[in-house]
Amino acid sequence: MLSRGLRVDGAVEFTTEAVGDRRGLSVSTYQEEAFTAAVGHPLFPVAQSTTTRSRKGVVRGIHYQRHTAKYAYCLRGKSLDFVVDTRVGSPTFGRWDSVMLDDRHFRALYLPAGVGHLSVTLAGETTLTLLSSTPYDDDRADALCPVDAGLDLPIPRGLTLAITDRDQAAPTLAQALAADLLPEYASRVDLKLG
Numbered sequence: 001m002l003s004r005g006l007r008v009d010g011a012v013e014f015t016t017e018a019v020g021d022r023r024g025l026s027v028s029t030y031q032e033e034a035f036t037a038a039v040g041h042p043l044f045p046v047a048q049s050t051t052t053r054s055r056k057g058v059v060r061g062i063h064y065q066r067h068t069a070k071y072a073y074c075l076r077g078k079s080l081d082f083v084v085d086t087r088v089g090s091p092t093f094g095r096w097d098s099v100m101l102d103d104r105h106f107r108a109l110y111l112p113a114g115v116g117h118l119s120v121t122l123a124g125e126t127t128l129t130l131l132s133s134t135p136y137d138d139d140r141a142d143a144l145c146p147v148d149a150g151l152d153l154p155i156p157r158g159l160t161l162a163i164t165d166r167d168q169a170a171p172t173l174a175q176a177l178a179a180d181l182l183p184e185y186a187s188r189v190d191l192k193l194g
Contacts, residue, residue: 001031003038006097008085010112012038013099018106027106029073029129039110044069044133051075051129054121057159061118061167062086062144066183069133070117073108074101077126081109082153084116086144086173089185094173096151101128114183118146120155142181143170150174 001016014034018027036042052060054077064086072081084096099109101119111117119128146163147155150172155161176182 001028001034003034005038006083006099007092007095008083008097008115009090009092010039010110011083011085011097011115012110014038014108014110016106016108029106029108030071035110043071043131046131046133048132048135049129050132050136051127052119053125053127054079054119055162056121056124056126057162058121058126059118059146059155059161059163059167062116062146062148062170063118063167064114064116064142064144064183065132065134065137065140066142067113067134067140069113070111071108071131072101072111072117072119073106073129074103075127075129076103077121078102078123079126079128080120080122080156082116082118082120083109083111084118084144084151084153084173086116086176086182087114087185088177088182093185094151096153098154113186116144118153120159120161122156122159142176143167144176145170145172148172 018025
């Protein structure tokens with residue numbers, strides 16, 4: 001399993017090789033030794049696993065929870081996933097990076113607590129799995145507008161986007177900062193707890 005640090009402090013992309021034969025293929029979407037070497041600690045205790053199935057053009061995010069770390073990977077299809085540093089005080093605050101998650105290269109994405117996540121489905125019948133360090137709580141889930149002009153995320157043109165009213169009406173990063181809605185940055189030591 002190979003790892004690559006992203007432009008957002010603490011966020012890491014993982015790539016593993018699929019092993020195939022006449023029966024199909026097998027892939028390890030998580031390997032503790034490689035994860036620990038890249039992140040500095042093993043994966044958090046998983047409190048919830050969520051699987052989404054989306055058609056082409058579905059936009060999910062930018063979502064974040066102050067105390068929730070996440071690990072995402074694609075089981076089927078293709079999704080362009082963005083990580084956005086929403087943590088006030090982070091050395092990479094306001095930066096973003098992207099990773100193509102698909103069923104060909106089998107990349108996975110680790111997001112530290114408080115980092116925003118956006119997925120844009122690029123193929124029909126795309127299935128993503130998201131492991132979370134805490135259970136989902138609608139009252140504690142926050143969002144930023146996925147088409148925030150200040151972030152200028154390169155969402156591919158030519159897609160008919162399906163964005164929920166909640167995400168469309170979410171504040172921009174600048175508005176959320178001004179309204180004191182963003183999480184505070186925690187050191188990497190604090191992130192070990194998820």
